[in-house]
Amino acid sequence: MEASRRQRLSAMDRVVDIGFAILLVVCGMRYFSRHPLEGVGFAALILAIGAGVSYAIAVIGRRSLDSAAHAAGLDAVGSRQAIGLLIATGFWLPLAVLAPSFGWCGFALFFAVHRVIRGRLAIIISAAIVVAVSVGLFLMSNGDDLGLVLGPFFGGVVLTYAYTALDRALDAQRTLIAELVDTREQLARSERDAGALAERERVASELHDTVVQRTATALLMLESDDLRGEQSTAVGKAREALRDGLVQTRQLLHGLADPRESGVSLAIALQAQARAAGAEFVVVGDERAVSDTISHALQRVVQEALVNAHKHAQATWTRVTLTFFDSEIGVDVADDGIGLAAAAHDSTMIDSGSGGFGIRAMTWRVENLGGMLTVESYAGEGTTVSAIVPDAAQEESRS
Template sequence: MAQLLGAQRDDTRLLAVIVHSAFYVLLAASLMRWLIRHSETRSTPLIVVLSVVIAVLYALSELRQSGRLVWFALLVLTWSVLVVLAPSFAWCAVPLVYTGLRILSERVAVILVVALTALVVVSQVRIAGWLDPNLVLAPPAVAAVTTALFVGMRRQAERQAALIDDLVRTRQELAATERREGTLAERQRLAMEIHDTLAQGLSSQRMLLQAADLVWDSDPPLAHTHLRSAAAIAERDLAEARRFVHDLAPADLAAGGSLPAALVALAERATTATLTVRCHIEGTPGPLPQRVEATLLRIAQGALANVREHADATTATITLTSLDDQIVLDVADDGRGFDPGAQADSARHRGYGLPAIRARARQLGGTCTIESAPGDGTVLTTAIPRGPGAPATADTNADR
């Protein structure tokens, strides 16, 4: 677009140079014609002076933006006097028409064109001494063509300028939208990572510190054990925070660990005095893309966070099943369960648990389903295709 604007400005400048040059050539030619044919007349000095004045006024009307209309009005008035004295200067009307169309409003410019054309016709008929049809019709025809071409070109240029402005504005809006979407996507990513890692760690640390406080006086060794466990969790959460800020793989996968091993380690860490977490691996997952492994691990972390915070369960089971066309992750608990349909309306007001899980699954073309009922526990199933998958349709599940 910048190149288009530059080319348009170059064309305008080139046309202006041609018209200005044509004006001075016509002015000089008309003066020379007068001097050759009428050098002995008494009005010759006045004609020469008026020609010089017109040349100066034309330059001032083009070079000076302040008072430009005044200079142009003086130019037209002086030329009109000159045409009355020497009709051959009527040829300068065409550049004057161009200048008037360029700097005046369209209506005023048309009125000026009509007036100048009438003056040219009258001056030419006065020289001929009779009503020559060519002298009467040719100047209006030339003026009409010149005016129509210029007005058409100006309107087209205005439409192009408006189109370019719309394109520039649209590009700016698209850029702003992309920035906003990028910001929202990064914000959502951080929120999901915090929910699946730091939130769980902080919850575990709080419970360990509370347990240490309860037995601080009665059982100091146990209190110290709780403190050391809390410190280890804090160290691990710090490493996780550094990794997800830089959008790196989870720590369990960073050192080349496999997804099954990472899930087993997660189950061991999630096991507490009130919750037992088991992990089962069915089939051989084989090598998976790092993004798929990281997503499934984060989904398992988020599901266990939901179990600990909402389910009031005593046992939970992580099952990773490898099929020919997809990898399936199940997280089941024996908690109090819930009615997904009854909670669907309030889902958007809840936390990042299930929305984050569904978002992660959709990013890889997977699906997330929930089987639950009050008092019957909950089973969360996430299926990720092994090959490229289309974005999954919206899940009819509620948030926990």
């Protein structure tokens, strides 16, 4: 649609430009066929050449600047066109007074000027064009034919008013189109968010009806065997694993149905997680709002790291640190536990891609946001899980 509109406007501009050239030539032929090339005639020739050359420079400047603006993705023309048309008008105004035959060029010149000039200046130039034509006709008729003078004058006034009203209507239309495009984008975002929410609810419902129900049933069967005295070490471990799996699955369901608490900052959410796990919580840097996507991912990383510290690390203390960098957000979960089994030497940086499922899940969440997850474990001295992700909103505000 935009390309079609540009083509229509470009065609109309070409018609106006060609029309001015034809009218200038026809009016010149008529005038010089009746007047000698001396005195006023010579002055008329100079003014006509000046108007034609200035107009041609404006047209060439417009086309070259239009090509550059189109290549740059801009909808604008340079000031060279406006300057060229103003100079052409400056030549034509005295020409229309000295040689009224050239008054017909005023029609094309009127539309050409309004093509690049808006507002009060355009009205002033339009009035000057109308007055020049009227004065030229008045002098030509020696003041005897007022109709010949008043007709073009009032016709020019009506044309100026109509063109100004049309220009205002076009500005209002462009504003309305911009608002409609913005509204359409907002509706599209709302539809995408609604679709994502519906998909989360569908997955949550499927998990509840399948995994949760079957896990709960298996757990009840094991506990009923325990009540009858049929207990073994393997059964006890299986029961504990099922119980932990059921708790984590229900937490996952809660995250799918309501992935984050509305209106709760990331710091408050992580502090609540740390307090529930009996861990310390520290904030470094100036706290700021972050996107829901980043907040949700970092909450899940902290949740998984705290669960691992509680179940496997045998830690006496755990600390969660939230750090606000200039254009990044980081979280660290450190403990003083026994460390990872792979850290058998003094200090080893564990490859996050080679860990268990929990580490792989955390890595996927962080790398999906363009960040990085590292797990550093010291044999017998604890483990530190670190995640850092870029804050896109902060980067855009700085650019």
